[in-house]
Amino acid sequence: MSEFIQLVIAGLTTGSFYALVALGYTMVYGIVRLINFAHGDIFMVGAFLGWTVLTTLAATHMPWGIGLLIALILSMILTGGLGVAVERFAYQPLLSAPPLSILITALGVSLALENGVLLIFGPGFNTYPQLIGSAGFVLGGAHITFIQVGIIILSFLLMAGLYLFVHHTFIGTAMRALAVDRDAARLMGINVERVIQITFFLGSSLAAVAGVMEGLYYTEINFFMGFIVGLRAFTAAVLGGIGNIPGAMAGGLLIGLLEAFSAGYISSRWTDVIVFLVLIGTLVVKPTGLFGERVVERM
Amino acid sequence: MTLLVVEGLRVGYGKVEVLHGIDITVGPSEIVALLGSNGAGKTTTLRALSGLEPIRGGGVTLGGTSLVGVPAHRIAAMGLAHVPERRRLFAPLSVEENLKLGGYLMRDKPAELKQRIEIMYGLFPRLAERRLQLAGTLSGGEQQMVAIARALILKPRLLVLDEPSMGLAPLIVRSIFGIVRRLRDEGMAILLVEQNARQTLRIADRAYVLENGDILVQGAASALAQDPRVQAAYLGGVAAA
Known part of the structure; x- marks a missing residue:
């Protein structure tokens, strides 16, 4: 039982990363029908920006809570801005081009970001400051760390906030309208380009939060970390039904749990095999994903 | 003129x-x-x-x-308000959300927008009964009413x-x-x-x-x-x- 609880908590923790990153894939796809394959690397840049802020602040002996808050906020803003810049300069000129051009561009952006970070921070691992270490408490025989609890709570708050934003604000409603019918949205006076930029900003800043939290959790980051997280988060988005926001959240948590259970009960070598088998199985049985019955509702 | x-x-x-x-x-x-x-x-x-x-x-x-x-x-x-061919409603959104989007440009004046939406419900009483229904589930005539009401919000x-x-x-x-x-x-x-x-x-x-x-x-x-x-x-x- 204690092992089970341990695995659930670990699964929800990594699942939170996947869910936050998957939201970026799914929101962008819902609105511009683009699989942003550079999104995993946006997440990676978020982790590096957070690391830069945290290590800079570490010298000032500021209380770690405030330092972490500043790191999170700065990383969200800067990474969000990076997402908007990528959209503006790499994707927007190609929005009416054949889908293959934009896909190749996304791969190009991914390589550019990875190699840019490689150039600046080097090929090795950068160690995140250990703010609270592995302190925690025991629940049902399982050792649960405060970092895990913090990550899970923060992710759920962000996801709830995003859901409220999308359903109860004008910009959010405009995003959903845009996902359904771009021309009709224009006729309502919606500045479509602006809403697309806001979508990229939100998706990228959520990925930045995941990046910083991943750095705190695993303590080490490097330029290639976005690849596997990006792949699993993309899987999560497809599993939940791409374009569907609650689907991305559920898909992310599910992939995290699956990863934890397969690592705990079978072997971590089999994790990717099992994750992708589940994905393939889902797509065979239900090609629209778990939440795919609402095909018309893409957000 | x-x-x-x-x-x-x-x-x-x-x-x-x-x-x-x-x-x-x-x-x-x-x-x-x-x-x-x-x-x-x-x-x-x-x-x-x-x-x-x-x-x-x-x-x-x-x-x-x-x-x-x-x-x-x-x-x-x-x-200039354009009611497009085939109405082009936001089908997965409610009637009320469609009308709100018609007033997207007056989103900084929520009280006035609310009033405009009520005027539309007065013009099309059928829509008032269906305000929370998803637009895609309405009949063709009702959908056309939403499309016109949505265009009229901004006068x-x-x-x-x-x-x-x-x-x-x-x-x-x-x-x-x-x-x-x-x-x-x-x-x-x-x-x-x-x-x-x-x-x-x-x-x-x-x-x-x-x-x-x-x-x-x-x-x-x-x-x-x-x-x-x-x-x-x-x-x-x-x-x-």
Whole structure:
């Protein structure tokens, strides 16, 4: 039982990363029908920006809570801005081009970001400051760390906030309208380009939060970390039904749990095999994903 | 005093030119019909006016301000409301959310917007009963009401309607045309595209007949209803039979 609880908590923790990153894939796809394959690397840049802020602040002996808050906020803003810049300069000129051009561009952006970070921070691992270490408490025989609890709570708050934003604000409603019918949205006076930029900003800043939290959790980051997280988060988005926001959240948590259970009960070598088998199985049985019955509702 | 002035409008897709330089005017308190068969360029004309298709040549002014090169969302802000062909509602959103989006440009004045939405529910009581229903689940007539109400929220100066009668029962078409006439009587300028020429000429003040991207005939609606060319082609006259 204690092992089970341990695995659930670990699964929800990594699942939170996947869910936050998957939201970026799914929101962008819902609105511009683009699989942003550079999104995993946006997440990676978020982790590096957070690391830069945290290590800079570490010298000032500021209380770690405030330092972490500043790191999170700065990383969200800067990474969000990076997402908007990528959209503006790499994707927007190609929005009416054949889908293959934009896909190749996304791969190009991914390589550019990875190699840019490689150039600046080097090929090795950068160690995140250990703010609270592995302190925690025991629940049902399982050792649960405060970092895990913090990550899970923060992710759920962000996801709830995003859901409220999308359903109860004008910009959010405009995003959903845009996902359904771009021309009709224009006729309502919606500045479509602006809403697309806001979508990229939100998706990228959520990925930045995941990046910083991943750095705190695993303590080490490097330029290639976005690849596997990006792949699993993309899987999560497809599993939940791409374009569907609650689907991305559920898909992310599910992939995290699956990863934890397969690592705990079978072997971590089999994790990717099992994750992708589940994905393939889902797509065979239900090609629209778990939440795919609402095909018309893409957000 | 004319509100909308279209002069020598040319629009095309790729290498194909669809409109070869057409002239149209619409004034306040006037229903102007744009008739023509499938593929004549009616919808293209409306899409060019509201900024959804780029204008290749000629001029379009609304109240004296040029619309050429202005993006669609700005044209909406200038007082041109376009109810597109097939209504194009946001199907997975509720009726109320659709109406709110119609008032997207007055989102910083929520009290006023709420009031405008209530006025629309007064104009279309059926929608008030269905305000929380998803727009995609409404009947065709109700969907058309949402589409028109959504366009009226901002009190446009010019209302552009693309085939509002499409797929609707005669009784519902009559009630929608009744509303259009009422809007005209209240001072709104209306540009109406229709395939159903007979009924349209009955409510319109003036009309243009578009054929292969050129204006074939124009004039007072009552005169056009008597015109042998129009009768033959669009009113089921002898020649068309």
